Every structure is written in structure tokens, then in C-alpha cells.
Amino acid sequence: MKFGIVVFPGSNCDRDCYHLVKTVLRSSVTYIWHKDTDLKGADCIILPGGFSYGDYLRTGAIARFSMVMKSVTGFAKKGGIVIGICNGFQILLEAGLLPGVMLRNSGLHFICRHVYIKTENTHTRFTSLYEAGQVLKIPIAHNEGNYYIDPDGLKKLKDNHQIIFRYCSVGGMMSGQFNPNGALDNIAGIMNKGGNVLGMMPHPERSSEDELGSRDGYLIFESLLRWFKRKGR
């Protein structure tokens, strides 16, 4: 089981993800440069947070045309596991690997703080080790995390149980008050219909060690490891 972390020139959470996989998860990991097309035999691709190509234009709008994204798209279409975190999620939306779009935060400011999210679906490769409805303490850090999708699309997401995480209170209550960025239906993370591509705005790599004030994000990676183990990887 090997993780591949894509490095765009403006990625800034690539090293954090690398540290998590290598030091905390103790798994095999490699960087993949944005100008490369070879995914180096990785079983799971992580698109990390950051500002891919500066994001002076709409976030992720340039990244979707990069060399590496051609390979990542092909990999995902064949069922390969892809996780997009923050900017990575934005790129997955722009690349059409996940449905919906990202708008600017409703408060029109960048927000960095710990929030709470509820695990809405635990029957996935990414969340199998969480308890149903488990509330996670996890940080966000973004300017464009206001997820939007049209009513038809939202219905499909719900019908197929593609909504994985939603913003909530510390006690798990869901309302506008606990929605940091205005995201539709408090959506913080979704997966594709095939269940192999996850996009989420919160940063699990920032909440996987006790020293950082929360370990709640760790089980996403542990769940994946477990799933690969069962597959014999």
C-alpha cells in the first residue's frame, strides 16, 4: 500500500500529508510532481491543500489542466482511490471528478479554526472505522469552502449517500449557526458515486496527532489502510 502526494508549485500541505503518512501512519509514500504523468505505482493519490498555481483565478481552475491531473483522472475513472483535501477538493470539483462547485465563504473572509463535523456515512472506504454519526474536531483553513450544487445534484448526493461529512455543533447539532462558510446543507465532504474519490474541506492531516489538539482525522487514513489490507495490498 503506497500513497502518492501530488505537488503543485503552490501546494503547501504536501509536506504535512507526507509527514502524516510516513511518521504517523508509518506507510509508504512518494511525491508526484505536477509536470509528471507517472503516478509511480501509488494506490492512493492525495491532492493536498494550498494554492496550486497561485489561485489568483478561480481556485483549482488552472490545476485541472495540469499534466498530472490527466493521469489522476484516468486513475480515478478506473476506480483508483483519490483524496482531495481543501484545495485538493476544489481541484476535484474543477476536474469533474466530484459534482458541484465551490463559492467564496459567505463571510467573505479566509477562515482558519477548529470546527466540528458529523460523519454522515460510515459505509465507505474512508470512514469505516468511525461510529455512525461520530462528531470530529478538525480544522478548516480556506477562503472558498462554500459548497454549492443544484437541487437535482443535491438529491442525487443524498440518494446515493455521497455526503460524508457535514458541519455541526460540538454535540452534533446541524444548523446554520455551526456552518462556517455557508456551504449548502452544511456539506463539508463528499465522495463520488463509485465511492473511490473523496473531497473534503477540513484538514485531517492537521488533526491526526494528540499534540495538535485532535486526533479525530486519523481514522480516515486508518480506514483506508484497513480496506487495502483486506484487498491484500
Place this chain on the structure above:
Amino acid sequence: MMKPEIYYALGLDDKEYKKIRKILKREPSKTELAMFSVEWSEHCGYLCSRKWLRLLPKTGRYKTLIGEDAGGIVIDDLAIIFKMESHNHPSQVEPKQGAATGVGGIIRDIFTAGARPIALLDSLRFGPLNQAYNRYLFNGVIDGIQFYGNCVGVPTVGGEIYFDNSYTGNCLVNAMCIGIAKKADLVRARASGSGNSIMYVGSSTGRDGIGGCSILASHEFKEGEEKRPTVQIGDPFTEKCLIEATLEAINTGYVAGIKDMGAAGLTCCTSEMASAGNSGMDIELQAVPRREENMQPWELMMSESQERMLVCVKKGKENQIKKIFLKWDLNASVIGKVTAGGMVTVRDKGEIVAQIKASALTEAPVYDMPRKQPEYLRQLNKLESSGISKPKDYNSVLLKLLAAPSISDKSWVYEQYDHMVQTNTVVLPGSDAAVLRLKGTNKALAATTDCNSRYCFLNPYRGAQIAVAEAARNLICSGARPAAVTDCLNFGNPEKPESFWQFKNCVEGIRDACVSFNIAVVSGNVSFYNESPQSAINPTPTIGMIGVIDNINRVCSQGFRQAGDAVILLGHCREELGASEYLKEIHKMIKGDAPYLNLKLEQAVQGAALEAITAGLAHSAHDCSEGGLAIALAECCIASKDKMIGANINKLNYDIRQDALLFGESQSRIIISCAGDSREKIKRIALKFKAPFCVIGETGGRVLRILNGIEELICLPLEDLYHKWSGSLKKEIKG
């Protein structure tokens, strides 16, 4: 003879022009004149300040590293490199880009030393927010910091924000960056080795920022001037690429020296790198990548376009270095070579347009400025206790102070900064000091910035000492041993004797305090001319300090942790109200003297607190500063919104004015909470250090209650405290 208007326009005076002629033994060319004007500006040349900066200690408890641009300390095999720098005038003129490029510049000073930037802090000062222009500046500066810092991926973990009338017309933006490197991987900002190549890397050169250091930074603001073209424009994405490419290039071992083209751009880099390496340099301007047409040689030499650097590359290794920068889609162009003899030669299409001895440029004249104690001080320092009416209701005073802009909750600001990227931030913004783990070790770093400029206004010497003492106290409260200082000295016009008197006294205050704490000043920056037609700023010697935590499991923060803990006060409460936030906010007075400070007592209190924390006895620690004991206690109660814990402070017994006890700003005081059975152990530690020790109450409940003797002074629900403290800044920003 040249017409004086020509060199006046560049910011040079008659004396300086004569001196240039004497050095060159001929008339300077336009390019040469431009080069002297920027290198001899106060901003680059430290003409007025250099004599006094020599006083600051360069050695201390930790082994120090003093470089050309930044300095640092050594911990085991690691080098911690850090520096603070001002970007005041650019921010006043164009707040977003001014602040953004301030952040960009200080980051470059760190990674050009070979260190990876791991944290940023910002010390910000504005006029009151009830004026629309101050709100514009405040919003613009915050926006600039978040725009730049978030994109480059360096967490903004701390800092401070103050509001005072003296900053109306001249805000202060002081940015500090901390970096980390293996000690063996450090590089200097020197050009050495005759025949080695000089390579230009990074963004192309444009006409932005021409005269930034000489015209903008080295003069005060006057009525009706338009200075916007002198401000540079920042591109954090390019900077991010530059960080990675530079560190990769340094890693090859082929880089002999490297320097950021910051203030004074190409002039500064060529002359200072050559001078530091006892070499010369011969460069061809046609090879400089540019983004505007028809740029003149003097414009190329003066431009302060951002995200550019000059690299001295070992002969024959140019292609390897070039490949790295091209991989990151950055310019990399050999523009010249290192020569022997110490001359900087600048050519345009082969023709010499400037030829000056490097040391003549870098050794700017040193001026001994006249000094005079301001007349108004004697009057202001007088404070009759009888002239201060005693409030009837201390609860409302406490609530009012909690909502005061300089004390209130700053989360609206720091939540706009990514303060967690790089996953090292162990204590988040909002506590006394930020704490960063050092991955791969059991150690952590603490960092803070501090300066109460009202103290410095009323007593520059002691005010500066207190800035150092309080910074150290903040670090102690996080469990760190103070290790070293960077200072950013912000003052008014040095040509005015009163301003310069303030400067000299502050520098002496910093020196004496640092010597007493046995810590070095490893880097710093001086910013003069912070004046506008409205006023001169309070003298503001901002202290940036870092500390070392040997055991990351012993990190401490300010919030009470659990009910039933004992609350301990280390230190004395004196009857003093001078220079306090209470006098300013409640009585509308800026008067009296700065609080009393005894450095021996300070060290006793700090020593005892640190030992209590490192022994694992303290559950929380918080320093008493603006707003005094009552504000500090309130902050301990409401530090964690989801877990507020009250306190019953019922064992105070002081025969002093009640308002002085609650809101006086006596120095050398730390509030500690601990389990009941740790009390005696901490008492023994305090005795050992000869630190005053007193159990003043107990944590628990949903109110903060403070009694003196049997008289109840404060009794307020935590929700009220939190509401006042957290709501006020947001309200002020809306105007």
C-alpha cells in the same frame, strides 16, 4: 557641479553629495548617484542609529549566529533563524500591498539564510477604529497579511495589535519570521571566490518600488504627497516557488552566497554581498530579466520589485542551479561574476555606467544626532493619586476594559490567517506565546512579540526594559526558557532631538534588560520618520523573542484547566496606575510613569514559574499585563470558549487603592493554577527563587468573583465576560 535638485530628488543632502564626490574623486553618474542615495538612506545605511545599535548584546545564554540579514541561535544541531522588520510607510500608503510585501520580505530574509520558514508573527499598531481611514488601514493590512502568508504556506501564529491616537497618520506593521535549518546547511549573504558567477533569480524587474527605502521609508509624511508608486506589489505564489527552489539550490552545495533583493534592490545586493565577502562584482544590466520596456540603468539599480534574489554560484555549476529554478518556472540568469579588488562595476551593453568601491556604498556615514528630553514629560509624569476618582462599580469597569480594543478578543483577525499549516502549532494564537513543535525532536519553540508603547512614551528607558521583561514573561508562561531577541525599533524623525532622545533611551533599556536576562539581540531593524502632520508615533521598540521548551509534554497555556485548582499569584501588587490601560480607557488620561520594574524580582518570578511548569505542577500560567490582575484573571477564565471555568479569588489582602489592585499594571506578576496538593511544592519553589508567593483563590463555578479582604469588588458571570471581550472588535470594525 550637478544641480542640487537632482540629488535632492533622490533624498540626498549637500553634505552627502560632497562626500560622494570626494570618494569618487569625480562627478557621479546618474546611476552612481542613485546607488548612493539608496544605500545611504537611513533605511539601509542606519546613519543615525548605528552608533547606538552597537550597544546591544550579541551573545547570551544560547550560542548565537549573527548573519548579514537575519540572526539566530543554535539548539543541538539545529539553527533557529529569525528576524523582525518594519513595513510601516508602505502600509500607510497602500495597506494591503504594504503589509503583504512586508511579510514577503521578511520571509526571504529567512530562507536566503538556508532556513525553512516555519512561523510568522505580526505586531500591528493603528489609530482608533472610530475613524474611517484607520478602519481602512486595519482591514487592508489584515487582508495583505492573510493574502500573502496563507498562500506561501507559512503559518501566522502570533503577534499583537494595539490602537492609539499616536498611530493615526502612521500605522506600524512589524513582521517577524522564524526559520529552521540544520546548522551545517546555513548560507551567508556574501559574494566570494573570484570567478564565481552572479546569478539573478526570481521575478522580473519592473519600475515598482523605486525609491522605496530612500524616499518613502526615510522621510516623514507631509501634507498632500502622493507616494503610492514607491510601494511594491507582492506575488505570494512566486515567493512560494522561490522558497522551494532556493532551499533546493542551497541543498546542492553549489551556492556560495545568496541575498534577497529587498530594500534598494540590485544596488543593495551587489554592494552588500561584495562588501561582506571582501570581493568585487562585475555585472551586465542587459542580462537582468525585466517586465517593462526602456528601463534606464538607474531604474534597474533602484527598483524594489519583489520576489527576486541574487545568488553567488560556484564556477562551473551554473547550469545545475539554473535547472532547479527553471523547474519551478522562475527566471535564472547569470548577470556577472565575482571579481577581486572590491569594486562594484555595473555595465549596460558592456559600457560602464557605475563603478564604486563596494565598501564606500555599504559604509554609510555615521551621524551623532543631538538628543534632548522632551519638555512635556516632566508634566506628564506627575500623577496625583487624589486626582483619579474612584469608580463606584468595579464590575462595569472590568467589562469596559475587556471590550477595550487593545485588550479584546483578536480571533476575528487571527482566524483569517492560516495558523496551523506545517502542522507544528501546538499552542494556537490567543495565549501569551505561540508554541511550535520541532518535528523529529522532543523540543518546542515559543515565540512572542511585545511592546507597550505608552510605557515607552512616558518613560522610554523603563518602557523598553518592560517590553523585554514582558516578552520573556510571556515565553515563561508557555513553559519556555527565553533564548534570544530580534528588535524592530519604530520611532519618529531622528533629526528632532526629542525623538532621538527617546530612541537612545529605548536602546539602552533593551540592552540593560537583555544583559540581565543573559539573552542576545541577534537581528533587528530600525524604522525612523514615523511621523505625519497629525503626530509622531509613541516610541515603539517592538521586541520579538523566542524561547526553547526542552520537553514538549510540559507546554503550558493561559486558560484555567479544571475546577477545584488553586489559583496562585507570583509577584507583588503595587499601588501604581501610571500609564495604565485603566487610566486611558476609564479616566481618559495618558499620564504618570511607566510601572516600576526590578529586574532581579522579575527573574525570581520568572524562574519560579518556569520551574513550576517544567516540573509538571502548573496547569496554567498567565502573565499580568494591560488591564492588570482583574483582566488577567478574566482571560484565564474565558480562554476556551467551549470550556470556560470560573474562579473565586477570596484571599487577596492588600492595603492599596482597590482600582490599583484590580487594574494597576505592576510588572513581574504571573498567575498560576495547580492541583491543591501541588500548592506546597510550588511554594517551596517560590521560596527557593525568592519570588513572592500567594494563594489567592480557587477555580470553579460559572462566575469570576474577586474580593479584597472581605469586600467583594468583582462578581460577574463568565458569559458576560466572554460576550464583552469577544464582541467588541467585530463591532468596531463595522464602524
